[in-house]
Amino acid sequence: MTILARQATVDDLDEIMLIEQDWDESQQASRDQMITRLRAFPEGFWVFEQDGEVVGTLMGFPMRYMAEKVDELSDWDTVTGNGYYPEIDLDSANAIYLASGSLKRTARGGTAYAVMMEIPVGLAERYGLDYVLTGAKIPGFDAYCRRFGEIDARDYAFRTLGGCLVDPFLEMYRGHDYRVPDRRHIVAGYYPDPPSRDYGAIVVRNVRDNPADDRH
Structure with missing residues (x-):
C-alpha cells in the first residue's frame, strides 16, 4: 500500500488525536499541545495517508544541535518545551528535531517508515540545515539484560550481532542513516519507557x- 505524506492542517486534528491514542495514555499529547505545535512550525507537522485515511503523524521543529553539547538534550520534556515546543530561532538553527511520530499498526511495514524517515530530511535541505535528529527508544535493552546479564546502556546501544545492532529500533534507524554518534x-531518564529502562x-x-x- 502506498503511503502519501502531506502537511497537516487544523482540520486534521480529530484524526491526529486518534493516531495519538497509539501511545500509552501517560505519553499522549493533548489537543492543545497539537494545536500549539501546528501553529509554531506547520512546515514540520505531517500526516501520512493510506487509501485516503490518515494512518500516521510526524512533527518536529528547528533547533540548534551541537554534538559536544549533547548533555543539554537531557530529557524529552526539556528539549520540546514540555511538548509545546521551545521558542524557534531559524537564524541559529542547524537541525530539525523530531518531537513525536506515530503510525497505526495496520500501516506498518513496506515503505511507511522509509517515507517518515526521509520527509524531514527534505525539509532540512530546503532550510539549509545540517541535521535531523530525535530521541529514540532502545526497547530491547531490558529484555537483553534479563537474558544475557546486566550491561551498561551505552555499551548495549553499540552492540552488534551478525553486523546488525542488537537493538531492533536502533538498527531500523541506522538503516535510514540515523546513527548514535557516540x-x-x-x-x-530521557523519557519513561520500561523496555528501554527510561x-x-x-x-x-x-x-x-x-x-x-527521492525514491521515497
Missing part, C-alpha cells in the same frame, strides 16, 4: 552526508 548520546538514544542524520532519498 556514547554520550545515550541519555538516562534510556533514550539521540540518533542523528547528517543531511549533507546523507541527503534525502
